[in-house]
Amino acid sequence: MITKYKNPILPGFYPDPSVCRVGDTFYMVTSTFEYFPGVPIFKSKNLIDWEQVGHCLTRQSQLDLINCKASGGIYAPTIRYHEGLFYMVTTDTTGIGNFYVTAEDPAGDWSDPIKVPQGGIDPSLFWDDDGKCYFASNYLHWNNRQGVYLREMNPKTGELLGDEPTFMWGGTGGKYPEAPHTYKKNNWYYLIIAEGGTEFTHAVTMARAKEITGPYEPCPHNPILSHRGSSLPIQSTGHAELFEDQNGQWWMVCLGVRHSQYPFIHHLGRETYLAPVNWDGEWPQIQGDFLQLCMDVPQLLPAPVAKQNKFEYTDNFADHELDLGWNFRRNPIPGSWSLESQGLRLKCLKPALDSNHQLSWIGRRQQHFDSQTEINMSFDPKNLEEAGLSVGMNENHWHAIAIHAIDGKRFITLKRALGSIRLEVNSVQIPAGGEVKLKIISNDIWYIFSAEIQGKTYELGQAEVRHIATEVAGGFTGVYTALYASSNGAKSANSALFHSFSYKDISTRAHDDRSIVSMVNPDLVATNIAL
Structure with missing residues (x-):
């Protein structure tokens, strides 16, 4: 049984979490922005081990990201369960705006989108005791009053009832009051929001009212969570559920x-x-007031599913479907990729790695500071074609190991994109034909790149982590390691075949250690102890 656990519970690019519970099972969704499929859904019995069971948005009819810019697309989903049906409501910032989809089985197919004709972002749903359903979202400057607005909604059609939204609360003065969620406890309506922007000043604040429409009185110890001005290892805390x-x-x-x-x-x-939460009288309070990398639990949690200390993942692409951890950047072009007996095949499409169009690109989140990524691939390039392994934040900030051709000879080149700057750092000729192993090793300062072919290792150099970090690259996402292929604008029928992909946590430091740090012997605990 777990007595302590490590944060984050979902490391890497998994922002804007929302959770609902059905019986003894918890379900969680997070934002995905320009990545497809959209909105991963996880389930857990103990709140520590989260298994991804699917995505809410898996079809282009649900999510069209073809013209989506970096950090556009899907913002801040909310998941709810009501009368046998799961609801996921979110905002497609480059598409139809606010909408929701439904499913009886969260791991199955979700419905086509039902548009909700209210603006703003970060929508949330709330069912009151009388069965009425309410839709809340933030407006930055609607009616010259920044804050959260509420309206009754027909959950079968998305129709909003009443003449106009009702202003709920504008927060405590921080910029961008957003991420509203409503709860009812002891006949009070509690409204939780984020404010201060998703940066160092991010904060979680709360207010309550006797009527859902207000007036709302702020919590006397707002913010109920913020790490602003602290030296804690976790920063920018906010957007809470x-x-x-x-x-x-x-x-x-x-x-x-x-x-x-x-x-x-x-x-x-x-x-x-x-974080565990206690109710200090009539208001919630985070256990210990702050989030820590290691947290005590107020009661024993069910034992973890896996006890391994280091995360490792290997994909030989032997299944008929892609593992749920893979994403495309925007909707993939039909027929541009396929799973075969020998691996994953990517066609050389015209868009280059730095294009903001649909790419021949498939990636996974980097989840640890100290990591090792390896791929084995076969590729016989011609003309302008290239394929390889990249690590990056968006189309203008990445590092890549590219296999390409010069005068009919095969080369491996370390390439970099730093905003509008394009660099070729190092290039070596390699033998024609045969599999190539590409490797990226990372720590919190550097990425180190190498290749191996026919038993010979080629050291290609290193590149700074800083140049693909959010503070340089901008946006709201995180770094992906990705397989890609491109003809760089030329006509091509060629393709690259990726035989295997492996990623593992190689950390030795506490800030990257994912292990459960303290457990009690389950044989000494009554088996009927439940979460």
């Missing part, structure tokens, strides 16, 4: 970031954190 387990214990999930270097940067993305 409160929920109750089946034994009456309350919890909070929220986003935060882990920085490296100075001046501070973060590149893994905004991650998902968990």
Whole structure:
């Protein structure tokens, strides 16, 4: 049984978490922006081990990202369960705006989108005791009053009832009051929001009212969570969700970031954190007031599913479907990729690695500061064609090992994109034909690149983490390691075949250690202890 656990519970680019509970099972969703499929959904029995069971948006009819810019697309989903149906409501910032989809089985297919004709972002749903459903979202400057607005909604059609939205609350004065969630406890309506922007000044604040429409009175100890001005290893905490387990214990999930270097940067993305919550009289209070990398639990949690200390993942692409951890940047072009007996095949499409169009590109989140990524691939390039392994934040900030041709000979080149600057750092000729192993090793300062072919290792150089971090690259996402192929604008029928992909945590430091740090012997604990 777990007595202590490590944060973040979802390391890497998993921001804006939202949780609901059905019986003894918890379900969580997070934002995905320009990546497809959209909105991963996870389930857990103990709040520590989260298994991804699917995505909410898996079809282009649900999510069209073809013209989506970096950090556009899907913002801040909310998941709810009501009368046998799951609801996921979110904002497509480059598409239809606010909408929701439904499913009886969260791991199955979700419905086509139902548009909700209210503006703003970060929508949330709330069912009151009388069965009425309410839709809340933030407006930055609607009616010259920045804050959260509420309207009754027909959950079958998305139709909004009433003449106009009702202003709920504008926060405590921080910029961008957003991420509203409403709860009812002891005949009070509690409204939780984020404010201060998703940066160092991010904060979680709360207000309550006797009527859902207000007026709302602020919590006397706002913010109920913020790490602003502190030296804590977790920063930018905000965008929170409160929920109750089946034994009456309350919890909070929220986003935060882990920085490296100075001046501070973060590149893994905004991650998902968990904290126990106590109600101090009539208001919630985070256990210990702050989020920590190691947290005590107020009661024993069910034992972890896996006890390994280091995360390792290997994909030989032997299944008929892609693993749920893979994402495309924007919707993939049909027929541009395929799974075969020998691996994953990517066609050489015209868009280059730095294009903001649909790419021949498939990636996974980097989730640890100290990591090792390896791929084995076969590729016989011609003309302008290239394929390889990249690590980056968006189309203008990446490092890549590219296999390409010069005068009919095969080369491996370390390439970099730093905003509008394009660099070729090092290039070596390699033998024609045969498999090539490409490797990236990372720490919180550097990426180190190498290749191996026919038993010979080629050291290609290194590149700074800082140049692909959010503070340089901008946006709201995190770093991906990705397989790609391109013809760089030329006509091509060629393709690259990726035989295997492996990623593992090689950390030795506490800030990257994912292990459960303290457990009790389950044989000494009654088997009927539940979360």
